[in-house]
Amino acid sequence: MTTQDARLFDLGYRRYDGPRDHPWRAIVTLAGFTARRVLGLGRGARHKVLPAITLAIAFLPALTSVLFSVLTEDILVDDLISYGEYTFIIGSALALFAALVAPEALCPDRRSGMLGLYLAGPLDRTRYLVAKGVAVFGVMLLITVGPLLFMLIAFVLAGFGPSGVETAELLLQILAVGITTALLYTALSMAVSSFTTRRAAAAIGVVLVIFVPASIVRAAIESAGAPNELDLLSSPLVVAELAYRIFGETQEGNDPVTQLSTWLVAGGVGAAILAGALVCWLRYRRLEAFR
Amino acid sequence: MASPAVPEPSSPAVISARGVVKRYGRTVALAGLDAIIGPGITGLLGSNGAGKTTFISLALGLRSRDAGELSVLGRDPETAGIDVRARIGYAPEHHDLPAELAATDFVRHLAEMHLLPRRAAVQRANDALWLVGLGEERFRPVGSMSTGQRQRVKLASAIVHDPELVLLDEPTDGLDPMQRTEMLALIRRIGTEFGMHIVVSSHHLEEVERICDAVVIVEGGEVVHAGTLAELRQGPEGLVIEVDERAGELASVLTAHGFDVTVDGNRLVLGAADDAYDAVRDAVADLGVGLRRLLPRGRTLEDVYLGAGG
Numbered sequence: 054m055t056t057q058d059a060r061l062f063d064l065g066y067r068r069y070d071g072p073r074d075h076p077w078r079a080i081v082t083l084a085g086f087t088a089r090r091v092l093g094l095g096r097g098a099r100h101k102v103l104p105a106i107t108l109a110i111a112f113l114p115a116l117t118s119v120l121f122s123v124l125t126e127d128i129l130v131d132d133l134i135s136y137g138e139y140t141f142i143i144g145s146a147l148a149l150f151a152a153l154v155a156p157e158a159l160c161p162d163r164r165s166g167m168l169g170l171y172l173a174g175p176l177d178r179t180r181y182l183v184a185k186g187v188a189v190f191g192v193m194l195l196i197t198v199g200p201l202l203f204m205l206i207a208f209v210l211a212g213f214g215p216s217g218v219e220t221a222e223l224l225l226q227i228l229a230v231g232i233t234t235a236l237l238y239t240a241l242s243m244a245v246s247s248f249t250t251r252r253a254a255a256a257i258g259v260v261l262v263i264f265v266p267a268s269i270v271r272a273a274i275e276s277a278g279a280p281n282e283l284d285l286l287s288s289p290l291v292v293a294e295l296a297y298r299i300f301g302e303t304q305e306g307n308d309p310v311t312q313l314s315t316w317l318v319a320g321g322v323g324a325a326i327l328a329g330a331l332v333c334w335l336r337y338r339r340l341e342a343f344r
Numbered sequence: 345m346a347s348p349a350v351p352e353p354s355s356p357a358v359i360s361a362r363g364v365v366k367r368y369g370r371t372v373a374l375a376g377l378d379a380i381i382g383p384g385i386t387g388l389l390g391s392n393g394a395g396k397t398t399f400i401s402l403a404l405g406l407r408s409r410d411a412g413e414l415s416v417l418g419r420d421p422e423t424a425g426i427d428v429r430a431r432i433g434y435a436p437e438h439h440d441l442p443a444e445l446a447a448t449d450f451v452r453h454l455a456e457m458h459l460l461p462r463r464a465a466v467q468r469a470n471d472a473l474w475l476v477g478l479g480e481e482r483f484r485p486v487g488s489m490s491t492g493q494r495q496r497v498k499l500a501s502a503i504v505h506d507p508e509l510v511l512l513d514e515p516t517d518g519l520d521p522m523q524r525t526e527m528l529a530l531i532r533r534i535g536t537e538f539g540m541h542i543v544v545s546s547h548h549l550e551e552v553e554r555i556c557d558a559v560v561i562v563e564g565g566e567v568v569h570a571g572t573l574a575e576l577r578q579g580p581e582g583l584v585i586e587v588d589e590r591a592g593e594l595a596s597v598l599t600a601h602g603f604d605v606t607v608d609g610n611r612l613v614l615g616a617a618d619d620a621y622d623a624v625r626d627a628v629a630d631l632g633v634g635l636r637r638l639l640p641r642g643r644t645l646e647d648v649y650l651g652a653g654g
Contacts (some may be wrong), residue, residue: 065474065475066468066471066472066474066475066503066538067471067538068506068538068539069460069464069468069505069506071460071461071464072461072464073430073460073461074459074460074461075457075459076426076427076430076459077457078456079457079458079459082453082456082457083457086453095449096444098443100444151480161442165440165441165442166436166438166440166441167441167442168503169406169436170434170436170454171457172406173404173406173429173434173436174403174429174430174434174454174457174458175427175429175430175455175457175458175459176426177425177426179434180426199563201508308551342406
């Protein structure tokens with residue numbers, strides 16, 4: 054090699070005249086960064102424990118169902134967990150996961166001042182919330198779609214599942230239920246998390262907002278004779294009922310929500326999603342991000 | 345308090361504010377602020393609560409003003425916020441950064457947030473951290489770093505995307521004298537070597553005097569002085585002499601040589617004259633008095649600031 058062939062590769066800090074991404078890219082970057090942090094990826098082991106446990110709880114019924122069906126040849130279809138009842142069964146895991154994900158996604162940014170740093174870049178409050186919403190929603194999909202999809206694939210491969218067009222139809226139903234459920238829990242948990250900078254307080258708040266109205270409403274209907282429509286305030290029960298109906302199944306028992314029309318149930322879920330998103334947006338619109 | 349004349353810049357303004365008003369409820373944070381910040385390094389000087397941080401937040405378009413006109417890099421940050429902010433680097437006053445993130449990951453993340461492609465963001469995060477003296481420490485979690493190191497991380501994150509304008513809010517806050525000197529040298533270097541316009545918010549006069557080309561002094565939400573350091577320091581011509589003793593005798597000798605002399609204790613102020621330095625040297629030598637200080641007559645930034653009521 055002659056001296057003429059020598060090249061200097063590391064020039065140190067210098068002006069940048071390379072390409073720059075579109076401003077929307079900031080949303081994707083922040084969403085990906087948030088999702089990784091929420092799941093504990095690239096962080097210490099202690100940050101991975103709770104997401105892993107919650108995911109395991111959510112997948113456990115699906116795993117058990119698949120294992121039983123594969124290992125026990127004479128199992129009846131009715132003995133397996135149905136797709137429709139899955140959302141109801143893992144209701145607690147969903148609430149726990151939502152209580153874990155949204156506070157981790159939103160609270161530290163306000164507590165540490167990162168929100169101000171983000172908003173000092175090519176993001177505004179709406180785009181910031183979109184990025185956070187995409188992250189929380191994406192992570193929630195792991196638990197709302199993941200187990201159902203796992204069951205579908207496992208049953209199809211084991212010869213217990215549907216075939217042909219029915220498989221595609223079931224896949225669409227799974228996506229519809231998963232997306233709706235994830236949207237609901239995303240909106241509710243983000244709304245609650247927008248009120249505090251403390252993750253623990255937000256997590257408790259999310260659990261309370263999900264479960265307390267359901268208990269109060271059910272007591273009001275059963276004891277005080279309140280109308281069945283009041284059950285629409287019980288978000289986890291309503292979305293579980295919607296899941297039953299999307300899969301064409303009927304919930305056992307005689308819960309008030311089962312007496313309502315499908316349009317009303319779907320409207321109740323939609324209204325809860327919109328209300329959560331609106332509360333969160335209004336909170337962030339007025340929030341002092343700069344200090 | 346007299347309203348200062350806002351100097352008309354010889355080159356296009358980086359930040360231009362006319363009658364900017366910002367209120368928080370009944371509290372007036374900015375009361376009709378007028379300022380033109382030109383290219384180079386500008387100090388935004390003022391006591392705590394003077395309105396510096398509010399002004400920075402308005403320049404970033406993070407708050408809306410109640411009245412007045414504001415232009416940053418030629419655009420109104422309130423309406424063109426995202427476009428303007430993409431061209432700005434900002435380091436906040438607070439030191440709370442994500443504790444468990446490595447410095448390089450933090451700076452890279454903010455580079456990507458400022459729309460640099462991933463590969464360029466990784467490269468430039470390393471380069472920026474080397475530039476601020478944290479090359480060897482770049483894989484350390486930010487939470488384990490000292491205040492001085494965190495200030496450097498913030499500086500690296502403010503310049504990583506090669507902004508046209510860098511806003512630094514109290515960049516030497518919490519630093520010891522040695523670290524402060526290094527940080528100031530670093531800011532000066534970034535402003536001169538890489539051609540970024542820098543606005544440094546500070547309440548330390550001496551810091552601003554050391555590194556800035558121009559100063560905007562804010563008090564009570566108004567600009568009370570603004571201009572280049574040379575302009576602000578301009579005062580009457582002549583010399584200031586400080587001697588150990590016999591100031592009266594020295595004054596008599598100089599007056600006998602036709603100089604206009606005023607005596608104040610051991611301090612003499614000499615009117616402007618071509619051969620003043622030679623005359624002082626000869627007079628001091630003839631009398632055998634100790635000369636403590638001999639400097640051109642003028643104003644320090646402290647004189648300007650205190651005169652402004654700071």
